[in-house]
Amino acid sequence: MTSWANVEFASLDLHDKRLNERFEQVFSALNNNPGKPITQCFQTHNEIASCYRFFSNQYLKSSDFFLPHRAATITRIKEQKIALCINDTSSLDYTTKSSIEDLGLLEASSRRGLFLHPLLAISPDRIPLGTLHLNFWKRYEVSNRETTCGWTRIAEPIEKKESFRWLIGYREACKAAEECSDTQIIYLADREGDIMELFVEAQNRKSNNLPTAELIIRSRHNRLLDDPDQGKKLHEQLHESPELGKIKYKLNRKGKKTREVSQTIKACKVTFHVKRPSKSPLPAVTINAVLAYEDTPPKDEARIVWVLLTTLPIEDFEDAKKVICYYTCRWEIELFFKVLKSGLNVEQRGLKTASKLELMLVLFIIIAYRVMATCMISRFFPELPCTVLFTDMEWKAAWSWNNRKKTIPKKPPLLKEIYQIVTRMGGYMSSKTRSPPGYIVTWRGLTRLQDILEGWETHEDYTSFMEVSFDVN
Numbered sequence: 001m002t003s004w005a006n007v008e009f010a011s012l013d014l015h016d017k018r019l020n021e022r023f024e025q026v027f028s029a030l031n032n033n034p035g036k037p038i039t040q041c042f043q044t045h046n047e048i049a050s051c052y053r054f055f056s057n058q059y060l061k062s063s064d065f066f067l068p069h070r071a072a073t074i075t076r077i078k079e080q081k082i083a084l085c086i087n088d089t090s091s092l093d094y095t096t097k098s099s100i101e102d103l104g105l106l107e108a109s110s111r112r113g114l115f116l117h118p119l120l121a122i123s124p125d126r127i128p129l130g131t132l133h134l135n136f137w138k139r140y141e142v143s144n145r146e147t148t149c150g151w152t153r154i155a156e157p158i159e160k161k162e163s164f165r166w167l168i169g170y171r172e173a174c175k176a177a178e179e180c181s182d183t184q185i186i187y188l189a190d191r192e193g194d195i196m197e198l199f200v201e202a203q204n205r206k207s208n209n210l211p212t213a214e215l216i217i218r219s220r221h222n223r224l225l226d227d228p229d230q231g232k233k234l235h236e237q238l239h240e241s242p243e244l245g246k247i248k249y250k251l252n253r254k255g256k257k258t259r260e261v262s263q264t265i266k267a268c269k270v271t272f273h274v275k276r277p278s279k280s281p282l283p284a285v286t287i288n289a290v291l292a293y294e295d296t297p298p299k300d301e302a303r304i305v306w307v308l309l310t311t312l313p314i315e316d317f318e319d320a321k322k323v324i325c326y327y328t329c330r331w332e333i334e335l336f337f338k339v340l341k342s343g344l345n346v347e348q349r350g351l352k353t354a355s356k357l358e359l360m361l362v363l364f365i366i367i368a369y370r371v372m373a374t375c376m377i378s379r380f381f382p383e384l385p386c387t388v389l390f391t392d393m394e395w396k397a398a399w400s401w402n403n404r405k406k407t408i409p410k411k412p413p414l415l416k417e418i419y420q421i422v423t424r425m426g427g428y429m430s431s432k433t434r435s436p437p438g439y440i441v442t443w444r445g446l447t448r449l450q451d452i453l454e455g456w457e458t459h460e461d462y463t464s465f466m467e468v469s470f471d472v473n
């Protein structure tokens with residue numbers, strides 16, 4: 001296996017020598033051919049068949065693959081002062097793969113597939129650290145579908161609701177806070193995660209002095225406050241709070257002209273008044289709220305307004321800005337889904353049952369992490385030797401692809417040199433005004449590199465020819 005995979009699966013043990021070996025072969029093949037169909041990841045029919053046999057082994061559990069990656073993720077988190085743990089759901093659509101058994105329903109009940117709800121850890125400068133938890137869940141009945149704010153469902157215990165997944169994810173973030181006591185763990189979720197149970201859990205843990213992940217959740221509901229003035233709501237209270245400052249940034253939306261946005265920042269402490277018809281009402285919760293309100297949106301565009309709820313302290317403008325800045329990192333999980341779906345084509349994969357498919361998906365999730373890490377580590381640590389991310393064979397193949405006639409250097413080049421070649425293989429054209437290469441060109445480049453490498457490995461003569469240098473003239 002390549003060096004990074006050795007680190008990632010250092011603690012992997014499938015309790016069978018042959019299975020362990022098979023794992024190495026299967027993982028290397030998938031990893032070396034990101035995005036390609038299984039049939040193109042192997043050389044022979046035999047290898048393809050044994051890959052499918054591997055995934056259908058009844059003794060394999062997805063945790064067998066996942067837990068070693070989680071352990072490696074925890075090690076990386078421990079090296080950080082702050083780790084952001086992003087939780088979100090994405091649907092994986094397998095409607096066209098009618099042979100897969102035991103799929104669930106998707107948002108549109110005519111579609112079939114499963115939901116993936118991962119907990120992705122990144123550093124505040126957006127370097128992916130790995131995934132801490134994976135939750136594959138299925139929806140079986142349309143009637144079971146939760147309308148997130150319907151009063152009829154509010155009385156039900158959270159464990160029975162689909163939104164329980166946020167609480168499960170949050171508890172995993174708290175577990176990481178327990179394991180990484182020197183790192184501040186911050187849990188991020190979008191509007192779907194605006195559920196009282198999360199805030200209650202955080203408050204309870206803190207009051208019991210348990211290691212607690214901090215929360216930053218985008219608010220969805222204009223909740224009623226537990227206010228002596230009666231009847232006041234969150235938004236009203238925020239607007240009445242004093243202005244802390246203004247933030248300005250350029251908004252770059254697909255298909256629209258880049259525009260300058262200026263937002264006024266306000267913040268306040270709020271206590272929520274919780275109405276629950278259930279037998280065990282939730283306690284009142286005190287939390288900080290931050291408002292970012294666009295001052296003057298263009299006539300034909302919607303005003304950009306964010307309301308964030310957080311357990312982090314907000315004393316001044318700097319604190320509020322930090323919370324907003326962390327929340328914007330949530331975008332990385334959308335990119336993670338994009339790498340999985342558009343890059344690694346996970347929705348084009350099929351196995352006999354949904355649970356077998358999960359086994360394979362875990363491997364692709366770990367590969368997606370690697371694609372993202374390659375991109376971001378190269379961007380932030382360009383001066384490291386390239387061997388932190390690439391094997392000798394990989395960088396040599398890349399180097400000679402780029403410098404056809406020159407001798408391969410003895411010392412590994414810098415990461416930035418090899419990464420630049422890889423992104424060029426992926427179709428990236430650098431210029432001063434362009435933004436740095438992203439995930440898409442990275443996985444395209446990595447795939448291309450593996451093709452080139454294959455040529456290298458099958459033509460041993462060619463390899464040795466490249467290793468030696470001589471002058472024809």
Ligand SMILES: [Mn+2]
Nearest residue numbers: 088089190192
């Ligand atoms: Mn979401």
